[in-house]
Amino acid sequence: MSIEKTMKAVRLNAPNDLEYIDLPTPEAGEFEVLVRVESVSICGTDAHIVTGDFPGMWPQEFPLILGHEWAGEIVGMGEKCDDVGWKLGDRVCGIANCGCGYCRNCLEGRFTICLNYGNQKIHRMYGHITDGAYAQYMVASVKTIAKIPDEMSYDVASCMDPLSIALHVVEHSRIEVGDSVFISGAGAQGLMSIICAKTMGAGQIICADTGNRLEAAEKLGATPIDFMKEKVVDRVKELTEGLGAKRAIECTGAPAGVQNCCNVIARGGSISIIGLPKEDVAIPIKQLVLDDVEIVGNRANPNTLIKSISMAMQHEQEIKDLITHVFPLKDYAKAMDIFANQKDGSLKVVMKPQMV
Ligand SMILES: [Zn+2]
Ligand SMILES: [Zn+2]
Numbered sequence: 001m002s003i004e005k006t007m008k009a010v011r012l013n014a015p016n017d018l019e020y021i022d023l024p025t026p027e028a029g030e031f032e033v034l035v036r037v038e039s040v041s042i043c044g045t046d047a048h049i050v051t052g053d054f055p056g057m058w059p060q061e062f063p064l065i066l067g068h069e070w071a072g073e074i075v076g077m078g079e080k081c082d083d084v085g086w087k088l089g090d091r092v093c094g095i096a097n098c099g100c101g102y103c104r105n106c107l108e109g110r111f112t113i114c115l116n117y118g119n120q121k122i123h124r125m126y127g128h129i130t131d132g133a134y135a136q137y138m139v140a141s142v143k144t145i146a147k148i149p150d151e152m153s154y155d156v157a158s159c160m161d162p163l164s165i166a167l168h169v170v171e172h173s174r175i176e177v178g179d180s181v182f183i184s185g186a187g188a189q190g191l192m193s194i195i196c197a198k199t200m201g202a203g204q205i206i207c208a209d210t211g212n213r214l215e216a217a218e219k220l221g222a223t224p225i226d227f228m229k230e231k232v233v234d235r236v237k238e239l240t241e242g243l244g245a246k247r248a249i250e251c252t253g254a255p256a257g258v259q260n261c262c263n264v265i266a267r268g269g270s271i272s273i274i275g276l277p278k279e280d281v282a283i284p285i286k287q288l289v290l291d292d293v294e295i296v297g298n299r300a301n302p303n304t305l306i307k308s309i310s311m312a313m314q315h316e317q318e319i320k321d322l323i324t325h326v327f328p329l330k331d332y333a334k335a336m337d338i339f340a341n342q343k344d345g346s347l348k349v350v351m352k353p354q355m356v
Contacts, residue, residue, distance in 0.1 A: 003034070003075055008353065009135035010332045013063045015052030020330055023065075026131065026139045027076075033086060033140055034076030035094070037353045038154035040133040040329075041069035043162065044187065047340040049128065058128040060118065067133030068096035068126045071148060071157030081142055092145040093157040093309070094133075095164065097300050098124035101143065111143075112300040134329065136353045146305045149313060155326065155350050156312060156319050159192075162348075163319065164301035164308035165274065166192035170200060171304070172296050173247040173272035177201035182236055182245035182264050183222065185252035186213035188348055189274055191322055193249045194220045195315050202247075206239055208232045208260065212345045220318060227256075236264040245269065255281040262288060270294040323348045328355035 007025045012018055028034045046066050049058050071093040077086060099111025100122040106114050116123045124130040124141060132138060148157040170193055175181065181202045183190050186209035194217060197205050207214065207222035210229075218224040225235045236245055244266035250257055253275030261271045262283045271293065288295065301308075312319055325344070327335040329351045339349040 003137070007136035008329065009065050010329060011063045011065050011134075012050060012059070016050060018050060018332060018336075020332065023135070025137045028078040028081075028139050030078040030080040031084070031142050032078045033074045033081055033092070033142060033145065035070075035072040035092065035138050035140055035145075036075045037067075037070050037072040037133045037135060037138055039071050039158035039350050039352060040067045041155075041158040041162070041323075042336060042339045042349045042351065043069050043127075046127070047336065050336065058125075060120070060129050064127075064129075065131040065133075065135050065138075066127045067135070067138075068094070068128065069158050069161040070094055070133035070138065071154040071160070072133075072138075075137070084142055086142055091148050091150070091152075091154075091157070093148050093160045093305075094126065094140045094145045095161045095301055095305055096126050096128060096132075096144075098126070098130075098141045098144045109303055112302045134332065134351065134353070136329075146309060148309060152309070152313065152316070153320075155323055156316060157309075158350055159188075159319055159322065159348055160305060160308050160312065161301065162188050163192050163195070163312060164304040165189065165298070167196045167304040167308045167311065168301050169193060169249055169251075169272050169274045169298045170196040172298050173249060173270050174294070175200050175202060175247050178203040179246040180204045180240050180243075180266070181206070182248040182261065183207040183217070184248065184250045184257040184261050185209055185254075185275065186217040186222075187251060188322060190249070190251040191216055191220060191347070192319075193251060194222050195318055196311070197247075197249070199311050199315070204239065206236055206245060213347070216322070216347065219321070232260045233263045240266070243267075247272070250275045253277050255279075258283060262293075265291070265293050267291040268293070270296065272296050272298060274298050323350055325349040327351050329353040330356070
């Protein structure tokens, strides 16, 4: 199949200036594939990049094509891709971070904290620094893609990037079979963390949020706490015989969410954080020290993509249920409005670049 020289894409020209535009189809370098993007899911980070919340960082410069939660088919390959086992026609999904592959952190497998982060000569971060998947075609390094099973839909596969982040966050909490888990926030990361915690053998899972997101958490098997109506810390203590939760997963980025985690955590427990607060948050360090509590940060999804794909095959319906809206890419403005403003019970909103 021949590939057209131009493609439709949604390009961010400046903060709050997205444009549906014809652009040249990109070309793959030697270890890169050209992908026909079938599904791209909107991430909370995308909405923040659009409004200009990370000046000079994401993007480093304008214009930029956003989108890092994607799935599609390999339709072109650089000359070395064949050597490392890729074929035209492979169905794949991808992640955002592409480490340099040579620095000490990359060599230890910790490529999301690559020491050459942001140096575009040797490092990529799709949809943040490097052009991403809000387009009919994108180029991706073979380091950032994984094959998806024939039975997995592209829409579900586009959720493997956020699912693999949730998996890293939950694994990083050192969860063990039977542990009680408190999940702060039931957006996509919180809900996916519930799925991961269940898979890893969690005992009681308790989730705090409100509205339709909290209902979704309950549907996934979590005990719900409505923070608008209940005192979160008191309620978690009540549900855990006064001990608190052994693991806490912070997915809100709100100061109250972080503080709740610190106050519900059991002695000897751990808090694993993915929510990104805008400002520093005051936390009860003395209490955390005396209670031997471990706190870990999490940068994206180091080496959890393939694991999350196999996990998703066991929870496919649960992930499908998180996808509340699907739009053609050209309806990006409506899609982003529904997503960013949490309209119409939206959770994951998927755009289809090939749908015209
Ligand atoms: Zn994302
Ligand atoms: Zn590196």
